[in-house]
């Protein structure tokens with residue numbers, strides 16, 4: 001019996017996350033990274049050398065024109081995601097696109113329409129959705145171990161260096177906490193609420209937000225939201241590029257509580273606090289790189305064009321909820337005009 005051939009990948013953009021995916025792909029038996037593209041030929045050459053890649057492209061266009069590349073991973077700053085995802089679909093390439101998938105819902109709808117029209121796979125790159133530790137948590141939740149869910153709390157915060165030219169503090173590059181990391185707690189809360197309500201994901205019916213802004217650049221440095229699901233489930237979200245607080249998910253139910261520490265890099269333990277029964281914390285298996293699971297999901301679900309743990313509908317729902325959150329705090333970008 002012959003082995004399934006590996007999917008041949010190319011990456012657009014040579015930034016930090018591109019290196020993580022390149023490293024993960026090297027450990028995969030279903031993915032083979034063959035090409036890198038940068039706006040700068042020298043950066044592409046250096047990246048190709050690091051990972052022994054046969055193709056180093058000095059523009060994103062030339063990578064998309066490379067017939068050897070079957071799938072692309074879009075690792076550019078977020079204002080560039082929509083343009084390159086649409087161009088990749090038009091070139092007939094399958095797509096894994098970094099989060100947030102686009103800047104707003106209008107752009108996300110165009111990307112999904114392009115994937116549908118050109119009949120290519122498309123998925124937003126929320127790595128945690130595919131990690132065994134998060135799947136363990138969702139299985140426990142679905143089994144009813146904490147009863148009826150009535151409160152969800154999720155946060156993702158880190159303290160970053162204030163650099164007005166860097167990606168995080170520059171509005172032209174999509175800077176700010178809400179889009180860069182707020183998309184994570186929003187997506188995890190929607191997934192958890194969905195499971196609690198018997199669906200793959202669920203969108204909030206009400207949302208109130210508040211934020212603090214950088215006085216010079218106008219990006220949100222800290223944003224919070226309180227959401228509701230028809231008054232049945234209450235949700236608190238927090239994201240910040242100013243607070244050193246890490247990432248955590250807490251789910252409260254009628255019979256107990258589930259906590260997942262470091263829930264977005266999936267390195268933390270899961271605690272089930274279900275009095276009077278004490279359950280030892282469940283450690284995570286971190287033997288494989290976090291990114292490997294989403295990369296392998298692309299190969300696995302390629303023929304279906306979307307993957308069950310992060311569907312097109314889920315991506316669009318997340319962008320709609322992020323738009324609502326942005327509206328609630330008065331955060332606008334040029335692309336919203």
Ligand SMILES: NC(=O)c1ccc[n+]([C@@H]2O[C@H](COP(=O)([O-])OP(=O)(O)OC[C@H]3O[C@@H](n4cnc5c(N)ncnc54)[C@H](OP(=O)(O)O)[C@@H]3O)[C@@H](O)[C@H]2O)c1
Pocket residue numbers: 012013014015016017018037038039040043075076077078080098099100125126127167173180
């Ligand atoms: N899933 C995750 O865990 C995770 C973690 C971090 C970031 N991300 C997401 O991945 C994306 C990239 O983040 P990163 O941390 O890797 O950022 P980064 O290190 O700043 O790299 C971004 C890359 O985007 C490319 N780019 C294209 N147009 C650009 C422009 N006008 N200005 C600046 N760069 C431009 C550049 O590549 P070239 O110059 O080589 O063309 C640059 O290296 C973001 O959307 C971010 O939200 C995801």
